[in-house]
Amino acid sequence: MMIDLTHTLTTSAEAPMSIWPGHPTLEMKKVAAIPEQNANVTLISLGSHTGTHIDAPNHFIADGLTVDKYDLTKLVGRALVIDVRGKKEREIITWEDMQKWEGEMHEGVIVLICTGWSQYWGKENYEDHPFMDLDAAKKLMETGVRVIGCDTLSPDSICSPECQVHREILGAGGMIAENLRGIEQVLTLKDPIVSLLPLKLDSCDGSPIRAIAWSAGDILG
Template sequence: MRLVDLSQPVEAGMQVFPGDPPVDTRLAASFPQDGFQVAELHLGTHSGTHVDAPLHTVDGGSPVDAIDLSRLVGPARIVHVPGLGEHDVIRWEHVRAQLEDVRAGTIVLFRTGWSRHFGTPRYLAHPVLHEEIAGHLLAAGVRVLGVDTLNPDRTPDASSTGPLELPVHAAVLGSGGAIIENLTNLHAVTWRDPLLSALPLRLRGLDGSPVRAVAMQL
C-alpha cells in the first residue's frame, strides 16, 4: 500500500482562521520531574487540516461525532485547478470536465496549490469555490468536499464588514455533508482516484475536528 499524508503538522503558533483560538502546546509532565512525558494541547476545533461538521454553520446541525464515518473514508477525486491568483473564483465551467463522471459518495478534493502559502499572510487571500460547484456536486450525490486552502468560501480580511458569507458551507453543511479544509501535499498523489481517509476525533457535540488525512493506493 502506498500512503501520502495530506495533513498540515499541528504545532504551537501555526496559522489558524482569523479569530480562532491559537494553537499552543506545553509539557504537563516531563521525564526529569515525573519519569514520563505528557503534553498539554490547546487548540480550536478547526485547527490545521480538519473537517467541518454541519453544526459549524448550521444552527442545530449535526456535530462531528455524528458524521457517518463511511463518508470520510472512500474513493476520492482530485480536481486540479492550477494557475490561480488571489481571491480567484473557481466556477463549474473550470472543473466540469474533471467531474462529469463523478459518482455518488466520492470525496472531491480541489488541488489549487495554495497550500504552499500556508503560514503566510497570502494564505488568507486564497482562491474560492463558486457555490454552483457545490450545487452540482450535491446533485451528483457528493456529500464531502475538501480544499487545500483555509476555506472554500472567502476568508475575511481587515477590510471586511458585515456578516460572514459562506455560501459553499451553507450548501454542503446545510445538506448534512462535510467539508475538509487545509489539505496539503495533493501534488504527491500521482494516481487517479485514490482512497482517502480523513477521520475526526470523536469530540462529542462539537462542530469540527482536526483529522489525519491520508491518500492511499491499494
C-alpha cells in the same frame, strides 16, 4: 505508498501556522517531563477548526450533525482531485472549472480541490486563496458528492462573511476538510483512497484530522 495530507500542528515560531481570523491558536504545554517525572505528558489546547481539520454540518447549521454523529463510512473513500492550480489570488473557482470531472462525481466520491495553495501555509498570502462560488457548490451537491476537501483556509472567500459555499455543502449534510496539504501528490496514485476521520468529540462542530491518501491496491500495514 501513503501520502500525508496534514499540516503539522506546532507552536514553533520558525514554522508558523495559518488560522482563521479570530479562532483560537494552538497551545502546547508540558505538564510532566522525564526525568523529573516518570513520563512525558503534554496539555494541548486548540480550536475545533485549527490546522488540518474537518467541518461538520453543525458548524453552520444549528441542528446539523456533529462530528461524533457523522457516518464515518462517508469520510473514507475514492478521491477525485479537481486540479485548478492555475487559479490566482482570490480568483473564483466556477462550475465550468470543475465540469470536466463531472462524470466521475457521484455519491461516495470525496472531491479534493487542488489549488496548490498549501505551499503558502503560514505565510500572509495564504488567506488570498482561490475560492468556489455558490453555483459550483450547488452543482457539486447535485452530483451526489457530500464530502469535499481543499488545500486552503476555506472553500469560501475569507472576505465573505455569509460563507455561502459552507452553508450549501453543510446544509446538504456534507462535510468539508480544510487546510489539506500536498493534494497534488494524490494525482500520482492509481485509484486513490482518502481518509478524513475526525476525533470522536462529543457534540462538536469540527475536529482536527490526520488526512491520508493511498492507492486502492495497496495493503495497509
